[in-house]
Amino acid sequence: MKMGEVLKRIEIPIALTIIATLLQVLPYYFDIPALSSVASTTTNAVLLIVAYATFVGVISILLVHGKRVQRRSEGWHFSILVVVFVAIMVLTGLPLQEFGLGTNNSIFNWIFTYILTPLGGTTYSILAFFITSAAVRAFKARNIEAAIVLVSGTLMVMGNAPIFTNSVPVLADISLWIRNIPNMATMRGVMIGAALGAVALAVRTLMGIERGYLRGGGGDE
Amino acid sequence: MVEMIAAWTAVFFTLGIYSLLYRENPWYRIAESVYLGVAVGYGVSVDLLYIRNQWTGQWNDSAGMMLLFAIVLFIGILWYGRFNKSTFFLYRWPLAIVVGTGIGLALRTVIDAQFLQQIASQVRTPFYVAGNMGATINNILVQIMVPSVLLYFWFTGTARESAPMKVVEKIARYTMMAGFGSAYGYTVLTRYSLFIGRSQFLLGIPPNDPENQLAFWIIAFIMLASMIGWDMTHKKAPVA
Amino acid sequence: MAFLIQGRVFGLVCLLFIMAAVAYYIKRAQAGVVPKVRRIPGIDAIDESIGRAVEMGRPVFCSHGIATLRDATAGPQTIAGLSVLNYVAKRCVAVGAKIVVPVRQPEVWPIAADIVETEYKLAGKGAEFDPECVQFLSSQQFGFSSSYMGLMMRDKPGANIMVGAYWAESLQLSETGARIGAMQITGTAQTSQIPFFLVTSDYCLIGEEIFSAGAYLTNDAMLIASLAGQDVGRIFAVLLGLLGAIVMTVGSRIFLDLFAM
Amino acid sequence: MSIMDKINNLDRRIIYLLAWIFVLYPLIFPLGLPIPISSDARAWHSYVENNIHDGDTVIFAPMYGTSGMPELFPMTVATMKHILEKDVKFVVLSFWTEGPLVFNALLRQVDPADYGKVYGVDWINLGYIPGSETAMGALATSFQNSVANDYVERRPLSDFPIMENIYTATDIDLIISFETGTPGAPEWLRQWNTAYGVNIIVGCIGVSVPGMIPYVTSGQISALMPGLTVSAEYELLLQKPGLAVAGVDAVSTSHLLIVLLVVIGNIAFFMTKEEEK
Numbered sequence: 001m002k003m004g005e006v007l008k009r010i011e012i013p014i015a016l017t018i019i020a021t022l023l024q025v026l027p028y029y030f031d032i033p034a035l036s037s038v039a040s041t042t043t044n045a046v047l048l049i050v051a052y053a054t055f056v057g058v059i060s061i062l063l064v065h066g067k068r069v070q071r072r073s074e075g076w077h078f079s080i081l082v083v084v085f086v087a088i089m090v091l092t093g094l095p096l097q098e099f100g101l102g103t104n105n106s107i108f109n110w111i112f113t114y115i116l117t118p119l120g121g122t123t124y125s126i127l128a129f130f131i132t133s134a135a136v137r138a139f140k141a142r143n144i145e146a147a148i149v150l151v152s153g154t155l156m157v158m159g160n161a162p163i164f165t166n167s168v169p170v171l172a173d174i175s176l177w178i179r180n181i182p183n184m185a186t187m188r189g190v191m192i193g194a195a196l197g198a199v200a201l202a203v204r205t206l207m208g209i210e211r212g213y214l215r216g217g218g219g220d221e
Numbered sequence: 222m223v224e225m226i227a228a229w230t231a232v233f234f235t236l237g238i239y240s241l242l243y244r245e246n247p248w249y250r251i252a253e254s255v256y257l258g259v260a261v262g263y264g265v266s267v268d269l270l271y272i273r274n275q276w277t278g279q280w281n282d283s284a285g286m287m288l289l290f291a292i293v294l295f296i297g298i299l300w301y302g303r304f305n306k307s308t309f310f311l312y313r314w315p316l317a318i319v320v321g322t323g324i325g326l327a328l329r330t331v332i333d334a335q336f337l338q339q340i341a342s343q344v345r346t347p348f349y350v351a352g353n354m355g356a357t358i359n360n361i362l363v364q365i366m367v368p369s370v371l372l373y374f375w376f377t378g379t380a381r382e383s384a385p386m387k388v389v390e391k392i393a394r395y396t397m398m399a400g401f402g403s404a405y406g407y408t409v410l411t412r413y414s415l416f417i418g419r420s421q422f423l424l425g426i427p428p429n430d431p432e433n434q435l436a437f438w439i440i441a442f443i444m445l446a447s448m449i450g451w452d453m454t455h456k457k458a459p460v461a
Numbered sequence: 462m463a464f465l466i467q468g469r470v471f472g473l474v475c476l477l478f479i480m481a482a483v484a485y486y487i488k489r490a491q492a493g494v495v496p497k498v499r500r501i502p503g504i505d506a507i508d509e510s511i512g513r514a515v516e517m518g519r520p521v522f523c524s525h526g527i528a529t530l531r532d533a534t535a536g537p538q539t540i541a542g543l544s545v546l547n548y549v550a551k552r553c554v555a556v557g558a559k560i561v562v563p564v565r566q567p568e569v570w571p572i573a574a575d576i577v578e579t580e581y582k583l584a585g586k587g588a589e590f591d592p593e594c595v596q597f598l599s600s601q602q603f604g605f606s607s608s609y610m611g612l613m614m615r616d617k618p619g620a621n622i623m624v625g626a627y628w629a630e631s632l633q634l635s636e637t638g639a640r641i642g643a644m645q646i647t648g649t650a651q652t653s654q655i656p657f658f659l660v661t662s663d664y665c666l667i668g669e670e671i672f673s674a675g676a677y678l679t680n681d682a683m684l685i686a687s688l689a690g691q692d693v694g695r696i697f698a699v700l701l702g703l704l705g706a707i708v709m710t711v712g713s714r715i716f717l718d719l720f721a722m
Numbered sequence: 723m724s725i726m727d728k729i730n731n732l733d734r735r736i737i738y739l740l741a742w743i744f745v746l747y748p749l750i751f752p753l754g755l756p757i758p759i760s761s762d763a764r765a766w767h768s769y770v771e772n773n774i775h776d777g778d779t780v781i782f783a784p785m786y787g788t789s790g791m792p793e794l795f796p797m798t799v800a801t802m803k804h805i806l807e808k809d810v811k812f813v814v815l816s817f818w819t820e821g822p823l824v825f826n827a828l829l830r831q832v833d834p835a836d837y838g839k840v841y842g843v844d845w846i847n848l849g850y851i852p853g854s855e856t857a858m859g860a861l862a863t864s865f866q867n868s869v870a871n872d873y874v875e876r877r878p879l880s881d882f883p884i885m886e887n888i889y890t891a892t893d894i895d896l897i898i899s900f901e902t903g904t905p906g907a908p909e910w911l912r913q914w915n916t917a918y919g920v921n922i923i924v925g926c927i928g929v930s931v932p933g934m935i936p937y938v939t940s941g942q943i944s945a946l947m948p949g950l951t952v953s954a955e956y957e958l959l960l961q962k963p964g965l966a967v968a969g970v971d972a973v974s975t976s977h978l979l980i981v982l983l984v985v986i987g988n989i990a991f992f993m994t995k996e997e998e999k
Contacts, residue, residue, distance in 0.1 A: 008310045013317035020318045024325025028917075029473045031466050040867070043860050045293045046322045047853040048275060049315050050531070050568060052297025054268035057567035059304060060597035061261055067593070075615075081254040089262020095270040103270060110227070111259055116601075117788040118231040119256040121419055122238040123603035124629060124789040128416035128976070129242055130636040131409055131657075132741045133734045135980050136987040138639075138660035148398040149405065149656065154984055156406020160928070160951050162757045163974035164981075172760055178403045179935055181362055186400025187652050188339050188936040189370025189393075190668040192698050194534060194650050195335040196479065197672035198327045200691045201537045203483040205324055209683050210540070238607065242738045245614035253611045260604030267819055271852045274870050303571040312571045316530075319568060320540075323531035326855060330912035331534065333472045334942070337720055338916070340698055342940030344705030344716045364706055368699045374669040375696075377496040377689040397667070401656035403932050407949065408632075408653070410928035411793055413745070413976040414950040417969045418792020420745050426968075428830075528904075532855060535904060603789065628903050629929070640734070653929050 014208045020046075021206060061086060085111075152178050225432055232436040235419060240444050248444050343367060369393040470722040478697065483690030490686030498685055503646055503664030504677050507545075507622060510644040510663075511552050514619025519643075520559040522618040523549045524634075525573065526625020526649070527565040527605060535626035537672065538650050542625030543572060544675025545648075549622055550580040562595040563612060565605040570597045606630035610637045617641050623658075624648040624671050635661040648674065737983070744979040748971040755974055757967070762948055763955035769923055769945035770801065776809040778895040779888060784828070787820030790902035790927060795824065796966035797925045797953035798900045799831050804960060805898075806837040811884055813894075815848040815869075817858060817905045822849045822873055841874065842882040849873025854905040858913040862891035891918035896944075900925040907934060911942050923947075 020042070027036035065079035092108040094101045102108070139154075141147035158164040159175025204210035237252030280290040296318070302311030346363050350356040373393035375381050425433035465473070486496070514521045525542025528535035546562065553560040562577060564570045574595040581590040598608040610633055613621065621638040623631075624647065631647075631654040638645045639661050647658040648666025658665045666674060672691075676684030705716035774780065782805070786794050805812060814825055825847065839845055848869045851857050861868040865888055866879055879885045887893060891914050899910055899922060907924045914920045925947035926934060937943040947953065951973055954966035 013313040016314060016317035017321035017324070020321025021325040021328065024322055025328045028329035029466060029469050031464055036863075040860060040863055041289070043322070043856050044275070044279075044867075045289070046319060046531075047856055047860075048272060048290075048293050049297050050319060050529075051268040051272050051852070052294070053300045053315070053568045054265050055567075056300055056303070056570055057261055057597045057600055058265055059301075060567075060570055061257070064593050064596055075250065078250050078254040081251065082258040085255055085258025086262045089259055090265050093262060093266025093269070095266070095273040103266060108266070112263065114227045114231045115234055115255060116259050116263060118235045118422070119238060119252060119259070119607075120601065120603050120787065121415070121422075121789040121791070122235045123256070123607045123633075125412070125415035125419045125792075126238060126241070127629060127632055128412040128745075129738045129741055130632050131412050132980060132983065133737045134632070134636060134657070134660055135409075136732065136737055136983040139984050140988055140991045142991075145394055145398045148395055149402045149659070150984065150988070152399040152402025153405035153656070154402075154981060156403050157409050157977050157980050160406060160410045160949070161974045161977035162951065162954075162970060163755055163978055165760075166756050166758050169758060172758070175403075175406065176761070177359075178399060179932065180939065181359055182366060182396050182399035183403035183932045184400075184935045184939055185363055185366030186370055186397045187933055188343075188367050189373070189396075190650065190652050191335045191936060192339050192371055193374045193669040193695065194537075195331045196691045196694045196698070197650070197669050198331050198534065198537045199476065199479045199694065200483045200687045201540060201672065202324045202328050203480050203487070203690070204684065204687050205320070207484065207487060209487065209681075209687075241610065241614075243735060245611065250611065253607050256601075256604045257599050257608055260599040260601035264600040267852065277870060279867055279870065300568075300571070303574070316568070316572065320530045320536075322856065323529070323536040326531070326859065327534070327536065328476065330916060332476045333469070333916045334908065334912045335534075336698065337472050337475060338940050338942055339936060340702045340705070341717060341720050342936070343702035344709050344720075345940075346706055347710040348706060349710050364703065368703065371695055371699055375499075375692050376673050377498055377685070377692050379497060381499055400652075400932065401659060404653050404929075405656045407928035407931045408657070409977065409980055410949045410951065410973065412929075413973060414793035414928070414969065415789065416741070417745055417749070417972045417976070420749055420972070421792075421969070424746070424749055426749065532904065534908065652933050 011208075018206055021202065058086060058090070152182070224430070228430045228432040229436045229440070232423065232433050233440055235423065236437070236440050236444055240448065243445070243448050246448050248447075365392065366396040370396055373397075468721060471720050475697075479690070479694040482693035483687050486686040486689040486693075487683050490682045495682045495685055496689040498673070498677060498688065501666065501670055501673070501677060503648065503666045503670070504674050506644075506646055506664045507549060507678070508552060510620035510622065510646055511549065511556060511558055513644055515556050515558045517619040519619035520561050520616050521549065521553050522561050522563070522613065522616075522621045522623075522638075522643070523553075524563055524609070524621075524623045524625065525569070526623070526627055527602060527630065528626035529566050529568060532626075534650070538626040539566075539569060541671045541675055542623075543569075543576060545622065545624040545671075545678065546573060547576050547580070547675075548678040550577045551583075554580045554584045554586060560594055561612065561616065561618065563605070563609045564595060564597045565600060565602070567597060567600060570595070602628065602630065606633045609634055613637050613641055613643070618643045621645045622647075624666060624674060626651055627654050627658075632657040632661065638662070740979060740983075741976070744975045745972050748975045749969075752968075753971045753974075755971055757951075757954055757958060757970060759955045759958060760952060762946065762952045763959055766923070766925075766945045766947045766952075766956055767804075767959045770804050773921075773944070774805070774808055774810055774896060778810045779893060780805065780810050780812045781894055781897045781899075782812045782814050783897060783899045783901075784814075784816055784821045784824045785818050785899055785901035785906055786824060786927075787818055787902070788823065791824060791827070792969070793927045793950045793953075794900045794902065794925060795827070796950065796964055796969075797947050797956060798824070799828055799964060800953065800957050800960055800962060800966070801898060801900075801925065801947075802828060802832050803962060806832070806834060806839060812845045813848060813884075813888065814845065814873075815861075816850050817852075817854055817909075818902075819850050819852070822847070842872075843884055846879075846882055846884050847873040848879075855909040855913060858905060858909055859917075862913055862918060865889060891920055894920050896920070897922040898925075899923075901930070902927050903930065906930065907937065907943060911937060915942055925953075 023039045023042050027039045065082045068076045068079040092105045139150050141150050156175050158171045165172040234252050237248045240246055240248045280286045296315050299311040299315050302308035346360045369389045369392040372389050422429045423437040425431040511521055523546050525546050526539050528539045530536045530539050562573050564573050577595050578590050581587050599605045621643040627649050645662035646664045647662040648671040650668045673688050784798055897910055910922050915922055921944050923945040924943050928949035931948040934946055938946050950966055954970040957964050957966050
């Protein structure tokens with residue numbers, strides 16, 4: 001129990017964070033060959049650690065949808081579909097090429113090509129509709145600021161469509177100007193600011209103040 | 222026959238997602254649930270393949286590396302502490318390593334690519350370009366706009382509330398709004414490009430399967446008819 | 462200097478300078494000197510949106526974006542989103558609103574679940590915590606968004622709070638939220654997505670504002686102090702750019718040579 | 723309720739229906755609208771034409787999945803054809819899971835063998851490398867440690883003559899990256915350009931364009947191909963009209979719809995405001 005208490009201390013993860021951070025930063029600025037080889041091995045190890053988390057998602061999904069099926073709660077039929085397809089994909093996709101499984105398995109590939117691909121592409125493309133309805137509802141010149149977004153946005157839309165640029169060639173130049181001056185200035189300002197934000201966040205983490213990601217007592221506190 | 226089933230399946234799921242445009246409905250829920258299941262399973266198989274390739278690729282070289290691989294595996298297992306009350310806190314260890322690596326990567330590169338390089342190109346924007354009026358004006362605009370946007374995000378202290386800063390704030394807001402307009406314009410292009418791609422698929426325009434077009438019209442008709450039919454027969458009584 | 466890597470020296474100097482400024486203000490805060498922060502209307506509106514959801518008897522959706530914690534630019538946004546989640550969860554528990562947290566990244570899910578569960582426990586309502594309210598949806602971007610949209614259409618949240626890194630799903634989610642009439646507070650530093658959040662939500666945090674959100678909400682003196690350090694870096698950046706350009710205009714490349722050190 | 727109120731509260735489904743009509747019509751009945759050529763298209767064409775020299779080694783990275791194909795695939799194919807006409811070696815790889823599938827689709831349209839390029843000698847496909855930015859950084863320090871086998875023949879990299887001259891980022895002259903998001907150009911820049919000075923040119927979806935511009939003006943990105951319309955122009959410059967030219971009519975009609983809707987929406991908005999006064 002004593003041991004358990006020690007292991008629970010928040011200082012351990014904070015120390016791990018700091019070590020992992022320094023392992024990446026130091027070899028970038030300082031020429032220490034030994035350190036950079038350790039850092040590169042660590043990088044690969046971190047990728048593995050992340051890969052090992054893969055089942056966290058599966059367990060969480062099965063807990064939610066399994067429970068729904070068990071309780072026959074609203075939409076439980078759909079939960080069966082979820083569970084079944086998770087199982088099919090995980091089993092056929094196991095990395096055991098020797099047994100005909102894995103990413104070359106025919107069932108796995110068929111589902112990938114004819115189910116996952118159309119679903120992904122379509123969900124992405126549904127944005128065209130949302131953007132159109134946003135155009136008519138939200139893009140209104142309510143005040144000066146909204147008017148600026150509206151005018152610059154509409155000019156950009158015209159600048160991208162040959163039907164407009166062919167009849168009014170100057171539209172192409174105007175849209176390029178918007179893109180290269182005000183847009184560039186915005187992006188650059190936000191970008192420099194974000195860099196500052198990231199550095200400040202790093203300092204807070206290194207000083208052990210930023211615990212957003214370690215927050216929460218959990219357990220039996 | 223097999224090809225026909227494939228085409229019809231793909232069209233069915235495509236339209237299942239689009240059916241959301243009419244309203245939330247069982248077709249959409251079928252597509253959504255299948256997507257959920259397949260996507261999760263797919264992610265797992267990709268990760269497992271990666272782990273295996275890493276092992277055969279470089280970790281099984283020497284005893285030292287194998288030992289390290291075992292340690293990494295052990296750390297990876299700690300993620301699952303989350304699911305048990307007494308080992309709950311252990312998931313924070315792998316998490317801390319992952320977060321630390323991320324912050325480290327940010328520190329080593331953000332300063333250069335996003336801070337210094339961007340300031341360097343500000344420096345390379347002189348206030349006067351000999352013989353080029355247009356470029357001079359543009360450069361001056363950039364020299365006003367970029368610092369304004371940067372200063373807009375000034376959060377602390379009393380100087381922020383001073384009168385000159387009010388002007389800077391105005392310039393910054395206007396600049397950003399024009400900039401966001403440009404983002405809007407380009408997004409329209411992308412989203413419609415995607416929708417055009419899906420439409421070419423549904424119409425069976427090469428290199429897509431021509432079979433798709435028939436499936437498109439029939440399945441679209443069935444889905445729409447079922448939803449509209451349901452709405453007509455289940456019309457809510459008007460609220461008094 | 463062989464020990465330092467050529468071309469990275471000035472970057473290191475800048476990094477150390479900004480870090481020192483941040484650390485200095487944090488130390489000062491520990492001694493009790495806390496700078497004043499400007500108001501951010503979007504953050505002030507969070508309480509209002511939760512209150513509204515409770516009145517309508519609807520749940521509150523709160524999302525921290527779709528990024529991991531590892532990415533150099535998106536990672537910090539996820540952490541900012543989790544700070545907001547922490548506050549939203551606390552308020553929801555206090556006023557008895559049901560909170561729903563859709564999650565995309567398996568590695569972030571445990572933290573989100575941890576944050577919400579802890580807020581329930583701190584309020585002495587540990588038994589009321591429903592593990593289903595922090596839901597891992599899918600690690601595929603659009604698998605996640607299609608489920609999120611489906612959840613919103615069915616649960617009809619009264620408030621939808623989204624702060625973090627978003628990509629294409631920003632408009633899918635905020636447009637669906639607008640469609641069902643949720644009060645929406647959004648924020649991201651992904652510049653390509655800000656315009657969509659701006660036009661579809663009630664309040665939108667722009668860029669860096671999300672990083673200050675955590676400090677602002679928790680009113681933690683040390684977090685606020687770190688913002689002051691950031692502002693020092695900001696003024697440094699502005700001066701460096703302007704001075705460099707002036708020097709450049711008169712024909713000297715001294716600043717560029719400095720950067721290349 | 724006035725007509726203007728009705729427009730303000732228009733049922734979304736009517737707008738959605740309009741979107742369907744404006745896209746499907748020009749695809750079923752092509753209009754063949756003329757396409758003017760922009761400076762972006764010329765810049766990209768001239769970079770590939772003049773700045774890639776004989777004997778260079780190039781990374782060719784399709785960093786997107788099937789969902790990004792409608793906008794990016796045409797420019798990927800066109801650029802590949804352009805590259806194949808030159809005497810360069812290229813390494814295909816992707817940090818997106820579906821990248822290799824996209825490249826397989828490309829191979830169905832263009833065969834390097836037709837241009838006399840031999841697999842393993844003139845080019846190699848390393849497939850998908852997981853781990854986004856972290857892995858990009860690792861790849862820059864060593865190809866051999868990051869990738870165990872090639873994608874096509876599943877053999878160790880040491881089996882291929884082309885890899886005898888490629889070990890780290892310094893052996894690469896140019897990155898050509900086509901991308902929809904993260905990881906993408908900012909990550910390449912941080913891990914490859916800033917750290918090792920490798921040049922990069924980027925083809926991206928429209929959404930990403932505004933965010934790329936600061937990198938273009940700062941010179942970190944050497945050339946940019948912004949979206950579908952410019953791809954069509956590039957195809958015309960190459961005199962190889964393809965997929966982009968076929969889709970560009972629908973771009974025109976859909977953009978016309980957006981402009982019309984914005985205009986109508988605003989007229990309605992101001993008229994109701996007048997009425998309220």
